[in-house]
Amino acid sequence: MRDFSRAEKALKAEGLRITRPRLVVYDYLLDNKTHPTCDQIYHSIVNDYPHISFSSVYNVTEKLSNSGLILKLVSPCGEMHYDSTNCFHGHFYCLKCSCVLDLDLPDVKSFYKPISGSTTTSITISAEGICPMCSKNEQVN
Amino acid sequence: MRDFSRAEKALKAEGLRITRPRLVVYDYLLDNKTHPTCDQIYHSIVNDYPHISFSSVYNVTEKLSNSGLILKLVSPCGEMHYDSTNCFHGHFYCLKCSCVLDLDLPDVKSFYKPISGSTTTSITISAEGICPMCSKNEQVN
DNA sequence: TGGGTAAATTATAATCATTCTAAATAAGCA
DNA sequence: TGCTTATTTAGAATGATTATAATTTACCCA
Numbered sequence: 001m002r003d004f005s006r007a008e009k010a011l012k013a014e015g016l017r018i019t020r021p022r023l024v025v026y027d028y029l030l031d032n033k034t035h036p037t038c039d040q041i042y043h044s045i046v047n048d049y050p051h052i053s054f055s056s057v058y059n060v061t062e063k064l065s066n067s068g069l070i071l072k073l074v075s076p077c078g079e080m081h082y083d084s085t086n087c088f089h090g091h092f093y094c095l096k097c098s099c100v101l102d103l104d105l106p107d108v109k110s111f112y113k114p115i116s117g118s119t120t121t122s123i124t125i126s127a128e129g130i131c132p133m134c135s136k137n138e139q140v141n
Numbered sequence: 142m143r144d145f146s147r148a149e150k151a152l153k154a155e156g157l158r159i160t161r162p163r164l165v166v167y168d169y170l171l172d173n174k175t176h177p178t179c180d181q182i183y184h185s186i187v188n189d190y191p192h193i194s195f196s197s198v199y200n201v202t203e204k205l206s207n208s209g210l211i212l213k214l215v216s217p218c219g220e221m222h223y224d225s226t227n228c229f230h231g232h233f234y235c236l237k238c239s240c241v242l243d244l245d246l247p248d249v250k251s252f253y254k255p256i257s258g259s260t261t262t263s264i265t266i267s268a269e270g271i272c273p274m275c276s277k278n279e280q281v282n
Numbered sequence: 283t284g285g286g287t288a289a290a291t292t293a294t295a296a297t298c299a300t301t302c303t304a305a306a307t308a309a310g311c312a
Numbered sequence: 313t314g315c316t317t318a319t320t321t322a323g324a325a326t327g328a329t330t331a332t333a334a335t336t337t338a339c340c341c342a
Contacts (some may be wrong), residue, residue, distance in 0.1 A: 017309055019319065039299075053321050058300065063319095076265075078219035078328090079299085092256055101259075106252050115233055115242060117273030124217075124267045132258030158338055160290060180328080194292050199329065204290095219299090220328085 002027060002048075014067045021056040022064070024049050029070055029084035035091070035100035037081055073100065076128050090124075094131035101131060143168060143189075155208045162197040163205070165190050170211055170225035176232070176241035178222055214241065217269050231265075235272035242272060 004023040007030060011018055024045050029036075036044065042057045061082050065072040071083040075093050081100055083091075090103035108123045130138070148167040152159055165186050170177075177185065183198045202223050206213040212224040216234050222241055224232075231244030249264045271279070 017318065019309070021320070037299090051321080053323095054299095055301085055322075056320055059320075072217075074215055074217055074219050076213075076215055078215050078221060080219060092259065092261075095262070101256060103256070104254070111247050111252075112268070113245070114268070114270075115244070115273060117276055118233065118235075118242075118270055119276055120233075120268050120270040121236070122269045124265075124269070126265045127253070127255070127261050128263045128265070129255075129259055129261040132256060135258055135260055158289070160338070162291070178328090192292080194294095195328095196293075196330090197291055200290075 006030060010069055014069060016063065016067060020049070021052055021060050024052065025057060025060040026064060026069065026084070029064075029082055033083075033085065033102075035073060035081040035083050037079055041082070073124075073126075075100065076126070088123075090126055092127045092129065092131065094134055095128055096130055096134040099131055099133075103127060147171060151210055155210060157204065157208060161190070162193055162201050165193065166198060166201040167205060167210065167225070170205075170223055174224070174226065174243070176214060176222040176224050178220055182223070214265075214267075216241065217267075229264075231267055233268045233270065233272065235275055236269055237271055237275040240272055240274075244268060 004027050007023050007026040008018055011022055011026065016022065025041060028041060028045050032044070034040075038054070038057045038061055041061070042052070042054055046052060061070065061072070061080075064070045065082065068086065069084075071086060073081040073083055073091055075081060075098070076095075077098075079098075083100075085102070088105070088108070090105045092101040092103050093099075094101070103125070105125055108125065112120075112123055114120045145164040145168050148164050148171060149159055152163055152167065157163065166182060169182060169186050173185070175181075179195070179198045179202055182202070183193070183195055186198075187193060202211065202213070202221075205211045206223065209227065210225075212227060214222040214224055214232055216222060216239070217236075218239075220239075224241075226243070229246070229249070231246045233242040233244050234240075235242070244266070246266055249266065253261075253264055255261045
């Protein structure tokens with residue numbers, strides 16, 4: 001049995017009920033910085049927790065992202081990915097292998113000017129291209 | 142009959158065949174800077190061009206965005222929008238009415254540092270929030 | 283100008299990620 | 313421990329997008 005204390009503490013701090021699907025999904029995200037989709041999360045945890053359902057993974061990621069514990073990212077092809085890091089950074093999406101990598105970026109506030117009369121809740125910076133690993137493989141072939 | 146000369150010229154310049162669906166869809170995008178989805182494009186043009194099919198709208202937007210004539214945008218909820226403007230700018234997505242507005246932004250190159258070994262094909266900056274019109278309506282209610 | 287060929291269009295079916303539904307289960311409080 | 317309500321679950325439904333295969337069209341060239 002894994003140690004879910006960190007996940008449990010965070011859920012409690014947000015006033016969320018402690019349930020097994022939430023612990024398992026959130027702990028997986030805390031441990032894996034690969035920005036998985038719901039499908040990938042499901043297949044990664046279903047061995048250790050055979051009774052989990054797709055619905056639960058969708059429910060849990062929705063709940064956690066609404067609470068601000070995790071980030072919901074949308075890839076250039078419209079797939080939803082989840083990220084347990086909540087400090088600001090950008091994302092790089094590989095067009096070949098669909099991996100998602102973190103980008104270090106300066107504070108956005110320095111150049112972002114909101115549209116007059118609008119309210120901004122989040123800013124996203126992302127890049128598309130070929131990741132280092134795929135670039136390397138291309139040269140070989 | 143509309144004047145499709147601008148659309149026709151652009152298609153020719155890209156070496157693309159001049160077809161009615163392409164002229165109609167591209168001309169619509171040139172005239173409407175509302176960043177519509179394929180569904181919205183279809184419903185906007187079907188009256189003037191009753192025989193157009195959903196497939197054609199999808200095919201045409203795909204072809205035009207691959208050629209660089211139009212931009213394919215993904216909204217925070219994963220919907221695909223299309224934009225005939227091809228100079229760099231950001232986008233603001235309203236969480237209430239789902240409208241998409243243009244954002245003026247400085248040149249990204251000033252702060253973007255690509256991941257070592259990667260190739261970047263495009264950079265995207267977007268913001269989420271409540272647009273000016275929805276903000277105004279909220280205050281009234 | 284007309285015929286040939288490859289490309290594009292069309293209508294329809296299929297796909298697939300996500301959401302919905304309703305019944306069963308479990309969390310957390312008294 | 314029992315109660316109430318939120319959560320989970322399995323399966324069905326949805327809906328945007330993609331695939332298929334037949335028809336039509338664009339455009340090159342004689």
